[in-house]
Amino acid sequence: MREGTAAVTRREDYAPPAYWIKTVDLTFDLDPAKTLVFNRMQIERNEQVPVQALRLDGEDLNLTRVLVNGESVSFRVENHQLVLENLPAEPFTLEVRTTCAPEKNTQLSGLYTSSGGFFTQCEAQGFRRITYFLDRPDVMAVYTVTLKADKARFPVLLSNGNLIEQGELDGGHKHYAKWSDPFPKPSYLFALVAAKLVCREQKIRSRSGRDHLLQVYVRAGDLDKTEHAMRSLIASVAWDEARFGLSLDLDRFMIVAVSDFNMGAMENKGLNIFNTKYVLANPATATDTDFFGIESVVGHEYFHNWTGNRVTCRDWFQLSLKEGLTVFRDQEFSQDLAGSPSARAVKRIDDVRTLRQHQFPEDAGPMAHPVRPDSYMAIDNFYTATVYDKGAEVVRMMQTLVGREGFARGMTLYFERHDGQAVTCDDFAQAIADANPDSALARQLDQFKRWYSQAGTPRVHARGYYNAEMRTYRLELSQSCPPTPGQPDKAPFVIPVALGLVGRDDGRALPLQLVGENAAAGTERVLVLSETTQHFEFVGLDAEPVPSLLRGFSAPVVLEDTLSDAELLILLAHDHDPFNRWEAGQRLALNRLLAAVKGDGQVHLDAPVIDALRAVLHHPTLDAAFKELLLTLPGESYIAEQLEEVDPQRIHAVRESLRLQLAQALHADWEWAFDHYQVANEGYSPDAASAGRRGLVNLALGNLCLAAVERQSPLWPGKAYQRFKDADNMTDRLGALSALVGAHSELAEPALERFHALFKDEALVIDKWFALQASAPEKDGKVFARARQLLSHPDFSLRNPNRARSLITALCFSNPAAFHRRDAAGYVFWADRVLELDAINPQLAARVARAMDRWRQLAEPYRSAAREAIARVAARAELSDDVREIVTRALGD
Template sequence: MKEGTATVVRREDYAPPAYWIREVELTFDLDPAKTIVASRLHIERNASGPGGPLVLHGEDLNLLRVQADGQSVSFRHEDNLLVIDQPPVAERFVLEVRNTCAPAKNTQLSGLYESGSGLFTQCEAEGFRRIAFFLDRPDVMAVFKVTLRADKRRYPTLLSNGNLLEQGELDGGRHFAVWHDPFPKPSYLFALVAADLVAREQRIVARNGREHLLQIYVNRGDLGRTEHAMASLMASVVWDEARFGLPLDLERFMVVAVDDFNMGAMENKGLNIFNTKYVLADAATATDDDFFDIESVIGHEYFHNWTGNRITCRDWFQLSLKEGLTVFRDQEFSMDMAGDESARAVQRIEAVANLRRSQFAEDAGAMAHPVRPDTYAAIDNFYTATVYEKGAEVVRMMHTLVGRDGFARGMKLYFERHDGQAVTCDHFAQAIADANPGSALSEHLDVFKRWYAQAGTPRLHARGQWDAETRRYTLTLRQDNPPSPGQANKLPQLIPVQAALLTPDGHELAQRMLVLTEAEQRFVFDGIDSAPVPSLLRGFSAPVVLDDGLDDEGLLVLLKHDADAFNRWEAGQRLALRRVLAALPGTDAPVLDAAFIEAMRAVLNDGTLHPAFRALALTLPDEAYIAEQVSPVDPARIHAVREAMLDQLAAALQPDWQRAWAANQVREGYRPTPLQAGMRALANRALAMLVRQAVASGDPVWPGRAYQRVKDATNMTDRQGALWALIGARSALAPQALAHFHSAAQGNALVLDKWFSLQAMAPEAPGDAGAGVLGQVRALLKHPDFSLRNPNRARSLVFALCMGNPAAFHRIDAAGYVFWAEQLLALDVMNPQLAARLARALDRWNVLAEPCRSAAREAIARVAAKPDLSADLREIVTRALETE
């Protein structure tokens, strides 16, 4: 597991394997201490391959026996490889391998591992080699038949991929189950589960009349919290067949929830294994956001059945082929499920805000990489926002360029060409282009594909000039892309720009899509009778940073009148950001001008706007996004300025917040609908501002109301919202409210995660030279409910501080960096994937202001100096130091 150095894998070095595995028969005798795995691999020589020895991957396995066609065969077992220098000369042969593994000792949660009293697998990206010896690479696709044998009392549920062929009793209180997946798949999509679980079941009939069984397996006692997950799964099946003509292709589809899981979920063919966070929900324990995330993630993993499973990646550099496309598909699903245009717009805004918060920062940091990377040392490090979220934006641009119907034609052609194959991002882009001849995508495909090859976030500069005499408006667009690690000079990319021209009173003069393919181009609008206000990049039509030169007056026009909800929200964010940036260089608190306050008041009181939109529009840009706009970065100053702005908005709009609070109380029973969720979001935003103002003025009424709501709320959204209002305002009632919340959370791991996270995300008090939030987090590490071994719990506390609370983490005394290094090294011993993700908290250390910059570098260097780091962690810290 530990390596001093890691081999760099290069995309340009890809070569097909010397051998294919066409069929796999696996037999498991399951036991947490020693599981015996017997493999029968039907191997075929690659006629066009290089020949030579047969090399199989295997990690932390105890090899017992190797035979070829029933005969002993000479082999070498070294460096996590099983090498047969002289395999049988026949074109096809059967290799039998017998080995053991130890699930109970597997703290990496990769391969076959124990969680609670059950056994589970996670094989993406390279976990299967921790189960059995195999050609563990995504272009080797085989049909699997799996026999599971185990103690029936301990493991009454035995599941694997595909369709159940047979099950029965064995001697000694044991039983067995035989599963067969008729569709060839790579080993990373293999899964098995052996546990004591119960299932919610639902039978559905597809459009072709075929009946399917849907099952969601959970621990006993959790079945009552699976209704929403099942509804989401049914909706996903229906949507994919209706929108893209892609039906469920197996007799059954299973989802299993597990407490210990490194990721959100995994799309193993027909047997999706999920983090409990994305399955379990009811009104008392899950927020509106949790309900939305469950619907989204259930959809995402189900949609992988075709975009990822039926067609998979040729190699791991093509990861966005499945992930970017499937994120796009789950976003479209969620927007379609939202219903009306206002709710759809809110979801688009939230997706873009997440992209900017995570991916834009990644593009500007040490781990910047193209959507299709060129090299990696540990592939687990490239499950990134760039591959997923930016990859989805690349697919969305294709959709924009060819239209909804054109994209559907492209998807159809993609499956006609490549079903059952392992292919590349180029194959997908070519199919969309070929299905739409004459489109901008088809005509400029080579330029468009630079989105896959170039890292960084392009800058789009726009300047317009109106000529009254000719009634002509000329818009000049110019693009540039700053240097990234390993990429100094970049070529122009294809940028679709949805554009409109507005009059100062909001009348739309023109609307069209502009396609920028060169470094600079001019676009002419004729028949324009007055100087317009440009509304550019509508719907966020490309993942770029826009500089359109608009002054406050122009932005206020967009905020008040733009028919495009995204640009309306964006105008408000830019107005707020402009004021934050103006205040940062000084030391005084910012003073918000009347024009901005009145603009916010108008949005807050506009009952024609969706309440969720108003809640988003009244939310200031977060501290991480603000930090991306400046260099050097002083997290404490950013925090102080933003907090001061919140204080002023709370005071200036107090009567408006009270009206919003009263008008957005949900009177009917809880449902996680877009309208109800929007009303709760706006009410909780109002409550947070009212408590903030009350604490500042010494008024006990609103803190008291918030505390009562923590105790009496009938749903988790309102309970957590009220608790955060007290924490965010640093109310004296916050400790009591936290104690009450913790008492009510007993026995529910996901609610306890919220309790830990709320404390780790608490705002740092201005000028606090004491232990602060970090001291509280250190104390919570010793809490009996905390365990670093559980990924959800680690994320809820350690990650929440280091990655979600900049002011509390980037302390000038360097205590935050000492804490980071300690937790990083502790995690790396047991779970390198999790450690590598935590290491990303210091991706942008080199833009920090002193003394934080030097202290952060020293902390990274101390970690990098350790000789026994995992390959995952070493790659991150090495790349971080290279950015100096």
């Protein structure tokens, strides 16, 4: 912990390192209380930088020896750095010996212990907690690592690269393993594992004809939950070769699951360390969502092998170079594996919902920052939705502007130019543009790169004018972007707008021929909006069309148009673009919700919308997963983002009213869907079609229970409880339990007790148990009271990130009505937890602190009470840099 205000690091101050570390030879004598680390480095001066002292980063280390070319030298330690001066002009060897205490490392950054084993997490700046080093991503070295440990307690010894030697020590009491990674890498990609683990193995042969060994390591007893992770890894290897020609470059690739982990997973070269949440799954303990999450995260970390490892980021401001690009790649991977156009659309909608739920509010709050940030106090705070999800959208826009094949050419050029280098976002964009010199991206590259440098969510305003006499349709598009901290004025972006025109009478796709074009017109095209206002005129239209704009969500913007409810109903019924069809349904619901929140609080689900939603539910060809998404109302947080002033309790009351109306108005239809979409009794499979059917059945059951509780009927709650008891998979079991909890049925309590008894030894399942209770729809303060009570539950612990997130994050982020209370108890809960967590795990504390980013948007009395809670946290003298940055930016004083 540090007192006071931490220094701010600025992108404009970047300077190359004064020294390069070429090779690193590490030896670990592993002991939980006192681990010895011997670090032998080959170092040379950077001739492009004036001669200066060598400053190696280090935190929480006990320094025992420093040698240069085998001889003792003078040194000093200041500001968490080991400083050496008067070093040889020629390349030299530096040996540093230190000790650390892994069992005391509750931050889970650096080398730490979990369940009796050793694990590491070095991104972003954890390596300095292992040994003194130039802990920055542009210093890339070749590593050789020797691990020594008690053979009985730590039989598995792993590190990056290839195993080159192993054997026994001390007469067999201890053993060692020596690993070599042939590829230069920055320190943040270093990893080691020493633990008692079991392994699932699979040998594969890549398209290039090379043999590889794939391994997934878990605790004994969890091996039956690793098949899906292995299948996902095999699919990832095959997809990257097929889609981008990128092959696995090591003899083996390893995944290790650990229960104490701050992140989802980490892409360390050849040795990925994963949160158990994204490895362990079988039908009895994991939902369809879990299976899809594992597939996505396994793919994401594997794809980092090239986009992040072989080519890494020059500095942490370029974080989206690897993360935004790799999120895009894992999204494409999941879409390609989904297969059908409908399943691909479901994945795309899910990604956009995530962006809107997390990134759009970030862009509108005190932590708003560009995809490539300009400054930071704690780099861990910039592993954000903007860097990841908006960064992925920026890459997706590049593909939209150059085409799928053009993007693949750009990726090839990128690796030809930069393999083995630490580079910038500009380098990536330049490669994509250079590979497609005739594209709109190449012509407007400098302007396009404003997506990297400007924060905020652009607004695209659309107006259409039909001229019946000339048979033309004139579309006016304009753009603006609200001010963000430090950026009051924004220059125009390059915004690809995919569109189609839909027939008002028959819903058919109309030709899109611009004035002056001679070529035959298609029915979908991409317009490029690069000025403040532009006009596009289409010809040959016999009747006024309904515009379908921003198809597939072709840019991360807010679209503001003048479409009426009648026109939205046309798009809902006929739009050929699945995303815009879903969007039309969401807007129809949102229009009614917002009108009620802004008005008298009374919301009404009118007959045309009911009929349209009923038609969707019974549509013969639409995918079940798509129907579930379309028939799920916009969330309370998304509704709040549409308002200048937010009363969370009012939003909750209005949405719950509409949810009940939807349950009642479509009651017979929900009964039909519950019966019609049951998955045949042929064994569980997490495939997209089966998962979609289960999802729609669970949505129907939730609505049927809600309507039944309202009219005090025991029928459907009884059916849900029986389904809960009889389910042969976690998706159905948790779906039935959620239906009971969400409807506040009297059967919810015994079901929760039974669920806990069944799965008390399954940590990830108990996480679901906590999260379900903390995120249930609030009713009379009961949900908040339950969440506060659960803090004292024997199974709850702040020290395990998954468990802390399952309760605290679920309440503070996912349950606005339970969190934002008029008596301010939710804010007291939040402040207490942030301060408690900060003393244990600042990274996790900072993420929880983000729950108050948008406090200024709140109505009174919430606003004043929220500010008081934030100020209480900020007033704590011993506060981590991570949390201090969040709360001081939130206060903005």
